[in-house]
Amino acid sequence: MTRLIPKKYFDAIMVLGAILFQLLWYIAHPSQEPIVRISHAFGVLAFLYLSLVLLIGPAGKLWPWATRLVYNRRHFGVFTFFLALCHGLLQDYLTFNFNVLALVGQWSDYRHAASFPFATLGLFALIVLMAMAATSWDWAVKLLHFTRWKLLHMCVYLAYTALIFHIWLGALAYTDWPVLKYLFDLLVGLVVLTHLGAALKVRSQQRKIRENTWNSTTKP
Amino acid sequence: MSEPERGSVVDGQNRAQPCLTREVLRKIHLVYFVLLALTLATVALIEILA
Numbered sequence: 001m002t003r004l005i006p007k008k009y010f011d012a013i014m015v016l017g018a019i020l021f022q023l024l025w026y027i028a029h030p031s032q033e034p035i036v037r038i039s040h041a042f043g044v045l046a047f048l049y050l051s052l053v054l055l056i057g058p059a060g061k062l063w064p065w066a067t068r069l070v071y072n073r074r075h076f077g078v079f080t081f082f083l084a085l086c087h088g089l090l091q092d093y094l095t096f097n098f099n100v101l102a103l104v105g106q107w108s109d110y111r112h113a114a115s116f117p118f119a120t121l122g123l124f125a126l127i128v129l130m131a132m133a134a135t136s137w138d139w140a141v142k143l144l145h146f147t148r149w150k151l152l153h154m155c156v157y158l159a160y161t162a163l164i165f166h167i168w169l170g171a172l173a174y175t176d177w178p179v180l181k182y183l184f185d186l187l188v189g190l191v192v193l194t195h196l197g198a199a200l201k202v203r204s205q206q207r208k209i210r211e212n213t214w215n216s217t218t219k220p
Numbered sequence: 221m222s223e224p225e226r227g228s229v230v231d232g233q234n235r236a237q238p239c240l241t242r243e244v245l246r247k248i249h250l251v252y253f254v255l256l257a258l259t260l261a262t263v264a265l266i267e268i269l270a
Contacts, residue, residue: 147240154245157252164260185264192257199250 003068010072014049014079021045039090043171046084047163050129051191053077054160058198074136077156081133088126091119118170121162128159164188 025041032040056073059066089098096102103119132153134140141149172181 147242147245150245151240154249161256188260192253192260195253196257199246199253202246203250
């Protein structure tokens with residue numbers, strides 16, 4: 001039987017990871033204004049954690065040992081939402097003084113990549129994560145019924161896509177660390193390929209089951 | 221014979237089946253990730269060429 005990781009240990013690892021990351025970001029950017037540095041670290045960490053959350057599901061399908069992490073996925077996702085919320089609130093305060101309308105309206109040229117309002121993409125992802133965090137409870141699954149609840153939670157893929165472009169057009173367009181771009185591409189590539197691999201594996205397994213059922217029912 | 225439920229389709233044996241099944245969700249997931257991979261590869265290629 002697979003041994004599960006108790007929630008309190010998993011929570012401790014998540015919180016410790018967040019504190020360590022803030023310290024690392026502080027060492028890497030000592031001259032940055034503290035509030036800006038903390039906000040950026042929250043944003044990077046939220047994306048990193050969201051990528052890990054998204055890796056758990058397909059990893060469990062590809063490698064059975066990873067299924068034990070599925071038990072901790074919801075907690076991980078809700079914690080990630082709070083990290084993203086901290087980043088969103090701090091950035092909104094720093095740039096727009098908590099004016100959400102200004103956030104959506106600024107650089108309102110949606111036709112060109114260079115002037116695309118990337119903050120809007122981040123806001124969209126934050127709203128999706130908020131809806132998911134609010135429904136990450138057993139009563140929500142019962143209330144919405146599994147397939148509808150699953151469809152809502154599959155919106156995380158839309159949010160993830162929005163975040164990829166939010167980071168590409170925002171933080172990575174202005175970074176002075178080219179290595180960050182490669183690390184980001186590597187992480188996104190890993191998430192996308194793992195999902196494709198798992199989906200294709202499940203598809204082929206189901207085809208085999210269908211063929212076996214068909215053969216057993218049609219045998220004379 | 222009873223009427224099929226709203227939001228359902230009728231299978232070969234006239235049983236009401238929900239439209240949104242796990243199988244459909246799996247297909248949406250696969251198609252979405254194929255499209256995402258193609259989009260990201262295209263954007264990366266454009267960036268390399270530019």
